[in-house]
Amino acid sequence: MTEAAPMTGPAPAPALLEQRGPHRHPAPPRRQGRLLAGLLRTARPKQWVKNLLVIAAPAAAGELFSRPALAQLPLVFALFTACAAAVYLVNDARDAEADRAHPVKRHRPVAAGQVPVPVAYAVGAALAVLAPVVAARLCSPAVCALLTSYVAMQLAYCVFLKHVLVVDLVVVTTGFLMRAVIGGLALGIPLSRWFLITTGFGALFMVAAKRYSEAVQMAGKAGATRALLTEYTTGYLRFVWQLAAGVAVLGYCLWALEEGGVPHTSVLPWRQLSMVAFILAILRYAVFADRGTAGEPEDVVLRDRALALIGLGWLAMYALAVANW
Incomplete structure (x- = not known):
C-alpha cells in the first residue's frame, strides 16, 4: 500500500505540464503575427498598384522588355513601394488620434492599437533610410536622389504641407509623376x-x-x-x-x-x-x-x-x- 503512492503521485505532473504547456507561450508569437499583419496592412498593399507607374517611361520608349529594364524595374518597384510604405507608417502614426474619430479610418492598425505608434515610427524611419541607400548601391544616383526627394516631400506633406490649400494637390500629384519618371531615370531614357x-x-x-x-x-x-x-x-x-x-x-x-520624325x-x-x-x-x-x-x-x-x-x-x-x- 505504501509503495503505490510514489507511482501514482508524480504521474499527473507531466500530464498537467503537457496540458498547460501550450498555454504558456502562445501570446508572443500570436502578438508578433498580429503586429506583422498590422504593419503589412498599414503599408497599404492594395495601393501598390500605383507603383506600377515605374514602367510607364520604359513602356513609352519601347524599352520595357529590354535586358536592363527586366533587371532594374522590379528593384525600382520594390524600392518605391518601401518608400511609400514608410510614408504610410509615419502618416498613420501621426494621425492615430484623429483617425480614431473617423468612421472608417479608426479601423486602421495604428489607430486601432494593433500596431503601437512607436513601432510604426521606427519601421517607417528604417524603410525611409534603407530604400535610398539600396538605390545608391544597386541603381543610379538619380534614382537615389528621386527616392530621397519623394520621402522628404511626403514627410513634409504629412507634417504641414497637407494643410496648405492647392499645395496639397500639387504634392500628391508630384508623387504620381515621380513614380512615372523614376523608371526612365533608372534606365537613362529621355522623357x-x-x-x-x-x-x-x-x-x-x-x-x-x-x-x-x-x-x-x-x-x-x-x-x-x-x-x-x-x-x-x-x-x-x-x-x-x-x-x-x-x-x-x-x-x-x-x-x-x-509623327516625331518616325516613318509611318x-x-x-x-x-x-x-x-x-x-x-x-x-x-x-x-x-x-x-x-x-x-x-x-x-x-x-x-x-x-x-x-x-x-x-x-x-x-x-x-x-x-x-x-x-
Whole structure:
C-alpha cells in the first residue's frame, strides 16, 4: 500500500505540464503575427498598384522588355513601394488620434492599437533610410536622389504641407509623376514633354477627383480627418479635375498627332486611334468623379469592368503605336 503512492503521485505532473504547456507561450508569437499583419496592412498593399507607374517611361520608349529594364524595374518597384510604405507608417502614426474619430479610418492598425505608434515610427524611419541607400548601391544616383526627394516631400506633406490649400494637390500629384519618371531615370531614357504633360495632368485629374469625392461623401458629417476638405468647395475641386482632364487629353492628342520624325509603317494609325480609347477612359472615370465615388482610385480602376476593357484596348493600341507595327 505504501509503495503505490510514489507511482501514482508524480504521474499527473507531466500530464498537467503537457496540458498547460501550450498555454504558456502562445501570446508572443500570436502578438508578433498580429503586429506583422498590422504593419503589412498599414503599408497599404492594395495601393501598390500605383507603383506600377515605374514602367510607364520604359513602356513609352519601347524599352520595357529590354535586358536592363527586366533587371532594374522590379528593384525600382520594390524600392518605391518601401518608400511609400514608410510614408504610410509615419502618416498613420501621426494621425492615430484623429483617425480614431473617423468612421472608417479608426479601423486602421495604428489607430486601432494593433500596431503601437512607436513601432510604426521606427519601421517607417528604417524603410525611409534603407530604400535610398539600396538605390545608391544597386541603381543610379538619380534614382537615389528621386527616392530621397519623394520621402522628404511626403514627410513634409504629412507634417504641414497637407494643410496648405492647392499645395496639397500639387504634392500628391508630384508623387504620381515621380513614380512615372523614376523608371526612365533608372534606365537613362529621355522623357518626352508630352509624356510629362499627360502623366502630370492625368495624375492631377485623379487626385482632384479623389478630393472631390471625399468632400461630397464627408459633407455634413463629423470626424473628417482631412481638414482642408472644409476649406475647399466642391465647385472648386470639380473645376480642378475638369481642367486637369482637359489638359491631359490635349497633351495626349498632341503626342498622337505628332509623327516625331518616325516613318509611318504601321498597318493602321495606332497612335491616332489610341486617342479614342484614352478619351473614353477619361470620360468613364469622370462618371465616378462626378458621382463622388472616386475616393479610392485603385478601386475604380480595378473594379469597373468597362473601364478595365477600355484600358486594355488603349494599352494594346499604345503598344502597337510605340512598336510602330
